[in-house]
Amino acid sequence: MTVGKIIIHQDRCKGCTLCSTVCPQHVIHMDDTRLNARGYHPALFVDNGDCTGCAVCAVICPDVCITVYREAPAPKRARLAEGAAAL
Amino acid sequence: MVDMVMAPPEMQVVYDYPDSLTDTPTSYCPGCTHGIAHRLVAEVLDELGLREQTVLVSPVGCSVFIYQYFNLDACVAPHGRAPAMATGIKRMLPNHIVFTYQGDGDLVSIGAAEILHAAARGEKITTIFINNAIYGMTGGQMAPTSLPGQKTTSSPTGRDIVSTGNPIRMSEVIAQLDGAAYIVRRSLHDVASIRKAKKAILTAFKVQMAGLGFSMVELLSSCPTNWGIAPETALEWIEQNMLPYYPVGDFKVRDDVKAL
Numbered sequence: 001m002t003v004g005k006i007i008i009h010q011d012r013c014k015g016c017t018l019c020s021t022v023c024p025q026h027v028i029h030m031d032d033t034r035l036n037a038r039g040y041h042p043a044l045f046v047d048n049g050d051c052t053g054c055a056v057c058a059v060i061c062p063d064v065c066i067t068v069y070r071e072a073p074a075p076k077r078a079r080l081a082e083g084a085a086a087l
Numbered sequence: 088m089v090d091m092v093m094a095p096p097e098m099q100v101v102y103d104y105p106d107s108l109t110d111t112p113t114s115y116c117p118g119c120t121h122g123i124a125h126r127l128v129a130e131v132l133d134e135l136g137l138r139e140q141t142v143l144v145s146p147v148g149c150s151v152f153i154y155q156y157f158n159l160d161a162c163v164a165p166h167g168r169a170p171a172m173a174t175g176i177k178r179m180l181p182n183h184i185v186f187t188y189q190g191d192g193d194l195v196s197i198g199a200a201e202i203l204h205a206a207a208r209g210e211k212i213t214t215i216f217i218n219n220a221i222y223g224m225t226g227g228q229m230a231p232t233s234l235p236g237q238k239t240t241s242s243p244t245g246r247d248i249v250s251t252g253n254p255i256r257m258s259e260v261i262a263q264l265d266g267a268a269y270i271v272r273r274s275l276h277d278v279a280s281i282r283k284a285k286k287a288i289l290t291a292f293k294v295q296m297a298g299l300g301f302s303m304v305e306l307l308s309s310c311p312t313n314w315g316i317a318p319e320t321a322l323e324w325i326e327q328n329m330l331p332y333y334p335v336g337d338f339k340v341r342d343d344v345k346a347l
Contacts, residue, residue, distance in 0.1 A: 005098060016118030016311075016318040022278055040117065058102040059278050062122030063113060069098035 003071040004053020008043050012065040015040035019057035019066065025050040028057055105129035107138045111155045118318020120275040120308040121150055124217055127285045128188070129157065131292055141184040142176050144169040146198075148190040149223040167198025170205035173212045184295055186213040191232040192222040195257050199231075202261065202303075209266025209300040213291045216257065219308040220329060227313030231255045234332055239313070254332065258305045262338035268300030270339040274307040276325040280335070293347050300341070307333055 008019075008028075013036060020028040020043060031044040043065070045051070053070030107129035115121045132138050138159060145153045147166040154161035164172040169187035177185040194202050194216050205212065221239055222228040228241040232254050236245040262270040269291055273284035284306055291302040307329050309321035316324060 003098075004101075012112055014117035018118055018318055018322070021319045038112070053098075053101055055102040056278050059281050060123065062115065062117075062119055062126075064104055064108065064122065064126050066102065067100065067104065068102035070101045071097070072099050 002052050003049065004051040005047065005069045006045050006051060006053075006057060007067045007069070008045055009065040009067075010042045011037040012063050013040060013042035014038065014063055015042055016062060017043070018060045018062065019043050022056050022060050024054065024056065025052060027051050105133050107132045107141075107158050109156055109158045113156055114152055115149060116310075116312040118309065118311045118321060119149070119223075120219075120306075120322075121217060123275050123281060124188075124215060124284075124306050124308065125153070125156055127281070127288050128186075128215060131285065131289045132159070132184075134289070135292060135296070137184050137292070137296075140182070141186070142173075142180065144173045144176065144185065144187040146187065146189040146193040147224075148193050150188055150190060150217070151224070153188055167193050167196070168201055169193070169198065170201045170210070170212065170214065173214075174205055174208070174210045177210060177212050181211075184213070184292060186215060186292070186295075188215045189217070190223065191216070191218045191220065191257075192225075192230050195231040195255050199255075199257075202257075203264070206261045206264045206267045206301045206303070209268070211295055211298050211300060212302075213295045214301075214303040215288065215291075216303055216305040217308045218257075218305055218329075218333065219310040220254070221310050221313050223310050223313055227310070232257070232333075234328055237328075256333060258303065258333075258338050261301075261303060264301075266301050267303070267339050268341045269294045269302040269344045270305075271303075271337045272305040272307070272333060272335050274325060274330060274335050276307065276309070276322040276330075283335075290344070290347065294344055297343075297347060299343050299347075305333075307335070 036042045055068040058066040143161040145163040229239040258272045274280040294302040311318045311321040
C-alpha cells in the first residue's frame with residue numbers, strides 16, 4: 001500500500017472536524033487536550049503508517065490547512081521492462 | 088504555508104497550498120464551505136496560469152473580504168452590483184479574466200437585476216454563486232433561497248411560502264437567457280461533489296477565456312453557524328434538504344461550450 005503523510009497547519013485549523021469525518025483510514029483525530037493560537041481544538045494526524053496519502057482530507061478542508069505527501073511509487077514501467085528482460 | 092522543516096524529503100507533495108491564495112486566515116466560521124470554494128477557484132486559476140491576468144470583484148456578505156484571501160487584483164462592489172462592476176472592468180480590460188464571487192443574499196435578492204442583465208447581455212464574465220439558503224453575515228435572516236419551512240432569525244416558525252413565496256432557483260432562471268453560455272449547479276457536501284465542482288469552475292473559466300459568453304457555477308454551501316448545526320451535520324443537511332429542491336446539474340451548456 002502507498003505510504004502517505006499529512007501535515008496539518010495547527011494554527012490555521014479551526015477545528016471543524018470535517019477532515020476527521022471523511023478520512024477513510026481514521027488517522028485524523030481532534031486534539032481535545034489543547035487549543036491552538038486561535039482558540040480552537042486543532043486536528044491531529046496520527047502517523048501510524050496507515051495514511052495512504054489519498055488527499056481526501058485536504059479536498060474537504062475549508063481552511064486549506066493540510067499538505068499531503070505520498071511516497072513516490074516505484075516506476076511501474078521499469079519493473080515491466082525488468083520482467084520482459086528476465087524472460 | 089507549512090513548516091518546511093517538518094516536510095518529509097523522500098516523499099512527493101500531492102496536495103499543497105494554491106499560489107492564488109494569500110496566507111491570510113479567513114474570517115469564516117469553522118466548517119464553512121466558503122473556504123472550499125475559495126480553494127477550488129484558486130486551484131483552477133493556478134492550473135490555467137491566469138493569476139496575473141485575473142480581476143476579482145468582491146461582493147457584500149461573508150465573503151466581502153475575499154480580496155484579502157485571493158492573491159489577485161480585486162475591487163469591492165456595492166451590494167449586489169458585482170456583475171455590473173465586472174462588466175465595466177471586462178469591457179475596459181478585455182484580455183483579462185474577470186469573475187465575481189457572490190452569495191445568495193447578494194446575487195438573488197438585491198443583485199437579481201444586475202446578474203440577470205449581465206447574463207442577458209452575454210457579458211464575458213464568470214460568476215461563482217454560493218447558495219447557502221440564508222443571509223450569513225447579518226445573522227441568519229431568511230434569504231430568497233431559504234427553503235420552505237426553514238427556520239431563520241426572521242422566520243422563527245419556518246419560511247411561510249404563502250406570504251414569502253417559494254425559493255428562487257436562480258441557475259434555472261438564468262439558463263433561460265440567450266446570453267448565458269454555461270450555467271451549472273454543483274454541491275460542496277462531500278469529496279466527490281467537491282471534485283465535480285472544481286471541474287465545473289474550470290469549464291466556466293475556459294468559457295470566458297474563449298469569449299463565449301456569460302458563465303456561472305452555483306455551489307450549494309453550508310452555513311453551520313446560522314443553521315445552528317455542527318459542520319458535518321450541515322453537510323448532511325445540504326444533501327437531505329437542499330439537493331432535492333436545488334438539483335445538481337447542467338442547466339445550460341451551449342454547443343460551442345461542449346466543443347471546448
